Amino acid sequence: MRIALYQARTGIDPAANADDVAGAVREAAAGGAAMLFTPEMSGLLDQDRARASRHLRTDEDDPLLAAVREAAAEAGIWVHLGSLALLGGEGGRLVNRGFVIDPGGTILARYDKIHLFDVDLATGESWRESAAYSPGGSAVIADTALGPLGLSICYDLRFASLYAALSEAGAAVLSIPAAFTVPTGQAHWHVLLRARAIESQCFVVAAAQCGAHEDGRRTYGHSLVVGPWGEVLLDMGAAERAVGYAEIDLAAIDEVRGRLPVLRHRRAFALPEPAR
Template sequence: MRIALLQMTSGIDTAVNAADLRHGIAAAAANGAVMAFAPEMAGLIDRDRGRAAASIHAEADDPVLASVRDAAARAGIWVQLGSLAIQREDGRWANRSFVIDATGAIRARYDKMHLFDVDLPTGESWRESAAYAPGEAAIVADTPVGATGLSICYDLRFPALYAGLAAAGAQVLSIPAAFTRPTGSAHWHVLLRARAVETGCFVVAAAQAGAHEDGRLTYGHSLVVDPWGEVLLDMGEARGLGFAEIDPERVADVRSRIPVLSHRRTIPPITHV
């Protein structure tokens, strides 16, 4: 089954970002993909939270989400909308991922669990938790390419989440991201390949890439990794659409050779002596 990854350089204008998503979804369907994957914060990237607030809406009122749902229905393709900034009822924001089917219906939602609060050696400082609330639920969604475990960006560094998703039946792990360039060049490929190998899952990681209007720089390199750890697609640093083939039988094949899921044991309390 063919999938498409949309590598974006999202900016501060949600209408422009929505148009890019619609174009990518239509092109993905026209080129035979059964499902398209978009990156984290596909609808808006703006580190100026005062300015961004005017463009962040409740899910029912979000124009980018509505546009993507319409595009999916028109093209007859499933979409894993990497994430959008969504206004919650309590006033905080959620970094929320969506699975949208070929009729435009929302099949699953996932709010990012692990929030990016770091100080990098380059001087970059990020405090995602200052505005966003963490998610509380791990989600596996049935899709045309197999049971798909949902996660977002910084979640990648917490392997217990992916072990749980695989144990719950995930065959594909979706990891949309907006990785910074320093962390991306150091860790992106090795972490994505590790998550594939240790779970026996395909990993699909659509990413933001390039210089954004708000001044940040993202790493790109949207990847598809097979359950053996082989990189099937690496989109480099350019914006655009990439394609890869997903064979669900590959999951069963790899897991039969190295059955890590059936061998996994609960770790007992650790004694420090």
């Protein structure tokens, strides 16, 4: 089955971003893809919270979500809209929420990012997602044309237990939309995505943000598709606002799991006493 990934350079104007993503939906369908994957924060990337707040909506009222649903229905294609910043989190905070949309434009699944990125980088960059966002509390698998799709977002990538739970629950494909910074991307992006594919014996699809954004941040790009043996099937490099394609054959999952049945060999175990 052919899939498409949209590697975005999302800006501070939601209307322009909506046009870009809807255009990517139409381009992916014209290119023969059964499903399009978009990055984290496909609707808005803006570090100026006062400016960004003027554009924030609930998922019922978000214009980009409405535009993507309409484009999916017109083109007859599945879409994993990687994530949007939306109103509705606990304590007045936002949610970082992804959506699975079917070819009729219906939302079949929602996932709120569980792990939030709070870190100070050596470059001087400082990120405090928990100050603005409320974390999700549930792992999600959606039934799609690709089979069972396990959902996650960006920083979730660093927590292997989430992907172990998704693979145990039957996920065949793991979607990891992201907006990785350049330093962390250069150091960890490829190795972590390949590790998640190898240990879960699933396909991994990771649509990413890329380039110098209007709000001053820089993102790493390199949207990837990785096979269940850890082989890279697509690497979009530093392309900006581009659609890339990969072929996925779910039969490869059974082959890999037959050759190396680690999922069947997983065992529960007692935790050690804390070190003193």
